[in-house]
Amino acid sequence: MTQAIELKRTPLFDTHVALKAKMVDFGGWNMPVQYSGIIEEHNAVRNAVGLFDVSHMGEIEVRGPEAAKLVDFVSTNNAQKLKIGQAHYSALLYENGGFVDDILVHKVADDHFFLCVNASNQEKDFEHIRAHNRLDAEVDFASDRYAQLAIQGPKALATLQKLTGTKLNEIRYYWFVDGEVAGTPARIARTGYTGEDGFEIYIPPSEAARIWNEVLSAGQEFGIKPSGLGARNTLRLEAKMALYDHELTNSINPFEADLAWIVKMDKGDFVGRAALEKALQAGITRKLAGFEMLDRGIGRDGYEVRIDGKPAGWVTSGGPSPTLNKNIGLCYLPADKAAEIGLGIQVVIRNAPVNAVTVATPFYKRPKI
Secondary structure (H helix, E strand, O other): OOOOOOOEOOOOHHHHHHOOOEEEEEOOEEEEEEOOOHHHHHHHHHHOOEEEEOOOOEEEEEEOOOHHHHHHHHEOOOHHHOOOOEEEEEEEEOOOOOEEEEEEEEEEEOOEEEEEEOHHHHHHHHHHHHHOOOOOOEEEEOHHHOEEEEEEOOOHHHHHHOOOOOOHHHOOOOEEEEEEEOOEEEEEEOOOOOOOOEEEEEEOHHHHHHHHHHHHHHOHHHOOEEOOHHHHHHHHHHOOOOOEOOOEOOOOOOOOOOOHHHOOHHHOOOOOHHHHHHHHHHOOOEEEEEEEEOOOOOOOOOOEEEEOOEEEEEEEEEEEEOOOOEEEEEEEEEHHHHOOOOOEEEEEEOOEEEEEEEEOOOOOOOOOO
């Protein structure tokens, strides 16, 4: 008889249960998938403001005289070009060029970097970085010290501003400030995973439930909704933001994943660079593409994709788009075909090919104010 594995809980577990959230196993974590409903929560984020518990995400801190060199060596983007208070999107790669994880790198000081990593990968990421540490730097597994809330949507700034003296409008996109929220020290980053403006705040776990409730109160006048992983997924898909284990795997490289912009080949050596160089010389043979369904049906991850009736690739993510009122998805196709917009493809759903067409991505871009 196999023993059931106990799911991890964030500091907000009891809060979610009290809100009657539907809880699910997400990468070993007991997480809310929805509260009032995925479409309602999705629309709140697109039109007003939503609040997410993302405390399951991992945090790794790198400190020391050669912290920048180490972060630069284990990640693809150029960490040494970051200014203090700036963040960027990057990746950890294996020697074969495939993804260990996609990460956010924050530069706290010249000798201190703060990495936000995916929940199910945090221990693996920590060991990966530590295994490559031959420099004068310390790698610290810091996840237990932080809870993380994401306040996302056009009214996110107005909501959060009620709770902090930090001038949020002065924080640029992908920058952060160490300040306070609701009287508690907090790292306030203007980042997110929804395609909307918003903030992610890193706070002590002991204060998470109180601050969650204060954010909900502050956003009440704007129609704030507590939002779960379901809406988080539909929002990120519309914005074409990659999800580990879907668009990104240990056998996919950043060029295939349409993430060439986070790879700085000219910065010097880094883990996976030689494999990427080889892949570029040989030519990228497959690439991520967006599609929308023409006929009834939803292209789910893992479904086969055909061109002219012949196997050509596979779906990585798919589902209904509440904003566009269409069924959309991402898939890998031969590189020359992936670049084509308006290409007829077939997604195999329950052994039947269903018509779809390739479209430009991201599917949704927030309106410029």
